Amino acid sequence: MDLRRLRYFVAVAEEGNVTRAAEKLGIGQPPLSQQILTLERELDVHVFYRTGHGVALTEAGKALLVDAKRLLGDAQQAVLNAQRAGRGETGRLHLGLTASAAFHPIVRSLIRVFRATYPGVALTLTEGTTSQLLALLEEGRLDLALLRPGTHSFAGIALYQIASEPMKVVLPAGHRLAKSRRIPLTALAGESFVLIPREESPMLHDEILNACRHAGFEPLPGQQAPQLSSVVNLVSAEFGVSIVPASVSQIRAEGVVYVDIADAQVVTNLALASRDAERSAKVDNFLAVADAARVAADDAARVRPRRRKEDRAT
Template identity: 55%
Template sequence: MELRHLRYFLAVAEEANFTRAAARLGIGQPPLSQQIQALERELGTPLFRRTHAGAELTEAGEAFLVEVRRVLADVERAADTARRIARGEAGRLRLGFTASAAFNPRVPRLIRDFRRQWPQVQLVLEETNTAGLLEALRNGRLDAAFIRYTPSALPAGLDLMRFPDEPMLIAVPAAHPLAQRERAPLRALAGEPFILFPRSFGSSLYDEILSVCRESGFSLQITQEAPQMSSIVNLVAAELGVSVVPASTAQMQLPGVRYLPIEGRVPLARLALATHPATRANTPVVRHLWELAHATPQVP
């Protein structure tokens, strides 16, 4: 039994006449009658009673009609779903991000705009560190990810759309002497207890901060580690130390924390949207995200 047989049956059932059904289908009446007879033989029961006026459904034909309409509707829905997925209007997008990247206004705005343009796409989000995101991109577990990167060590085998570099700020407790200043050089943090995430959680930011501090003539005294920027800021508010954070983190206006612009050499937080070239080539929803990110204005 083929779909065309079901469509032939439906046309005859709705027209109640073989001649009109044949004209509707664009085939001859004799071949249509032969196809219906073959269908009846396959089912082992008559579907129509031939009359002078045309054709009437038997009881079995009436029951078969209900199911045929359901099957053909399911087939049409399946075909429509396939077409929408092929156009990137449906399907699933698996998107990763680092905890610090989520503070960058480009990230939530891009996710928001994507959902508005393609609401039928299921968005699956995953938060982890850059190393985990890169591994997930390479093994196909993620389609795209917002990652931190180092210009001198770009991840091999992936395409990066780099966003504007983000300056970093000093974060100090509100009661700290530096909190009274409008800005301060990094070397003002020499000897201060410093709060930072483990290097394994974000090597690019970690290395950038330590490198610029060394250029400023001192080494950090990391006395406390925290896994996320939000945790670091809360620990600064608890007066456990000072830190350096991406400027976008300053939207966390916690009581007891003051953010200061940095004088002199400023460490930079670098953010990019990363995809595997093959994934973008073969997955329309990923191409939509890439093109949308490319069209997003540079100014937050």
């Protein structure tokens, strides 16, 4: 059945007059009358009968009007649903993140803003190692992944940097350097390092090793840990020292201290990874929110030093 004819039928039924309905629809009266006659032939019933002032619904017409309005409403809703889905305003977004990424404040802000901006999109979070997340992304089981890429690039994966942060040294509370506010990395030469295995987090692993090598020494490999929370706990148990993103210092384990690194170049980046050849509107929307969050964070970082200088002046 032609939905256009149903729309014409509803207009005539609501106006009770073919001429007024034609004016409302913006078409001529003869074509409208012809469409109603065609509809009646298709249904093999009369839907109107003439009155002194126009037309009125037959019993068949009354029954049709109820269903016609429902069908037209459903058709309109179907269009709106398709348009919203095309704009990335509905559906489900599968987001992966590493344990270290989850600690960064920009990630919490990003997720909060996205959910508020796109309440029709269900957000599913999956935590895993970098290697696990990249595999899930390539398999299509994730739409995006928050990870620390280091200097790596990946075939078929697009990376969008959203934040960078300094690294900190994590030391046992009884360590000789534990009371220092700031130390050079060279002070850790000869120390045993607790590290995440490279096969689990190649980027963060390499960033730590490269920072030490840039400082002029090779870190001594010690106990390995599957994730950063385990790294902190093993340092607490005095298995060695380590280097972690600054946001990980939110883990307040007993028996550890976090110390700033004197070399300001010891930083780690946080990025969103997506499949390069497959981008949905939902992914584009999330990236747009992430870009706005990055700009806001950069602006705030520029304001903070100026405020500290003003505070000292007073």
